[in-house]
Amino acid sequence: MRVDENQLEGINKEHLSLHDDTYNFLGNMLSKQGKDVDGILKKLADFQVAIPSWALGAGGTRFGRFGFQGEPSTLEQKIDDVGILHKLTQTAGAISLHIPWDVPSDYKAIKEVAASHDIIFDAVNSNTFQDQKNAKESYKFGSLSNINKASRDQAIAHNIDVINIGDKLGSKSLTIWLADGSNFPGQSNFQHVLQNTEDSVKEIYKALPEDWKMFIEYKPYEPNFYSTVIQDWGTSFMLANACGDKAYSLVDLGHHLPNTNIEQIVSTLMMKGKLGGFHFNDSKYGDDDVTVGSIKPYSLFLIFNSLVYGMENNPQNPYPAWMIDASHNIKDPLEDLIQSLEAIQEAYAKALLIDQDQLAAAQKDNDVVKCQEILQNAYRTDVRPLIEKARISRGGAINPIETYRALKVRQGLIKERGINSVASGL
Ligand code: AOS
Ligand code: ZN
Ligand code: ZN
Ligand code: ZN
Numbered sequence: 128m129r130v131d132e133n134q135l136e137g138i139n140k141e142h143l144s145l146h147d148d149t150y151n152f153l154g155n156m157l158s159k160q161g162k163d164v165d166g167i168l169k170k171l172a173d174f175q176v177a178i179p180s181w182a183l184g185a186g187g188t189r190f191g192r193f194g195f196q197g198e199p200s201t202l203e204q205k206i207d208d209v210g211i212l213h214k215l216t217q218t219a220g221a222i223s224l225h226i227p228w229d230v231p232s233d234y235k236a237i238k239e240v241a242a243s244h245d246i247i248f249d250a251v252n253s254n255t256f257q258d259q260k261n262a263k264e265s266y267k268f269g270s271l272s273n274i275n276k277a278s279r280d281q282a283i284a285h286n287i288d289v290i291n292i293g294d295k296l297g298s299k300s301l302t303i304w305l306a307d308g309s310n311f312p313g314q315s316n317f318q319h320v321l322q323n324t325e326d327s328v329k330e331i332y333k334a335l336p337e338d339w340k341m342f343i344e345y346k347p348y349e350p351n352f353y354s355t356v357i358q359d360w361g362t363s364f365m366l367a368n369a370c371g372d373k374a375y376s377l378v379d380l381g382h383h384l385p386n387t388n389i390e391q392i393v394s395t396l397m398m399k400g401k402l403g404g405f406h407f408n409d410s411k412y413g414d415d416d417v418t419v420g421s422i423k424p425y426s427l428f429l430i431f432n433s434l435v436y437g438m439e440n441n442p443q444n445p446y447p448a449w450m451i452d453a454s455h456n457i458k459d460p461l462e463d464l465i466q467s468l469e470a471i472q473e474a475y476a477k478a479l480l481i482d483q484d485q486l487a488a489a490q491k492d493n494d495v496v497k498c499q500e501i502l503q504n505a506y507r508t509d510v511r512p513l514i515e516k517a518r519i520s521r522g523g524a525i526n527p528i529e530t531y532r533a534l535k536v537r538q539g540l541i542k543e544r545g546i547n548s549v550a551s552g553l
Contacts, residue, residue, distance in 0.1 A: 186454030210244030308351030375403020420470025
């Protein structure tokens, strides 16, 4: 199932006149305010977010999983799904694989499928939070932090395997997320598990190719509920520093306790040149992994304000690897990802509207009201016509969700894959 170019253009034509009206209004207004509209459009058009392979099927909770018909059951089909997203949105030009859920059987063929959709392989993710069939050692009591060396060694070897698999696909980074921690006070010695983890990540780091990066993700709780070894950005930052220049922290928006000032964490990490990766989602309570922008869009905008500032002022920080990390139980996963991509673009576009010079001047005068006005004026602008314009400039849909439905994409996938197909790996 592929999106037909002619049909896409036909649907765009129906939306074009309204788009032109709204875009002209917005473009004129922004130009009069002295904004570099073409520059902003280019940044929006260039912005690409990786799609994780595990977001393409309906997720689940421990209470059950409600499948979604036509789910991709092979790696090829997952890449095809990202191809559909990318065709419509022009923002999803990469896929992030999870090993062993997504081990390719034929590398050449897989690379060809990806190339045919104009998709690259982003960070590869290791998995030491589940025991694999026939594995000698268990991760029940931890992986890279485990008190038993044999389990640690197995987890280190797995991460090195993941690097080798990613290398064959053209990936350039490894993301490590550890479930390691404890469920009850006294269960583990905080210092020993942290030391073990540091020693283990250093071993993995030694196997990292010269042009690769390692991203270390943190998370305060879940699946462990008393302590997590890499619980916060400070721990992740410390481990990245212990490894070296190619190791970075990864911020996942759902991995903070309620009300944490994530935009400030982003600023601190970028100032120190250590923000390597980013996982988008939204959260009401914890690692909810709901649609980006569905709960706290203003926070997302403030986070993008920090990101934009960092991208423009911190050459010591590499360009971050963007990924959506979400998973759902009830929506069509592709529609949900389109909504997330739109919310990301919207927050980014609004942050690009902030006049950084004016803001710096107002900060210098300690004009608190002006500072707030500058941010809120940007936030209150309806930037959707700009995003549409950026999308059309690359051949995408003016309105991706409407187009997805008009083209009956899900029905096409069901016809091709059957109603009972189940996403592999979940
Ligand atoms: C887990 O909570 C982390 O967010 C991971 O980045 C990711 O969701 C996981 O590796 C996928 O199972
Ligand atoms: Zn994540
Ligand atoms: Zn998570
Ligand atoms: Zn999450």
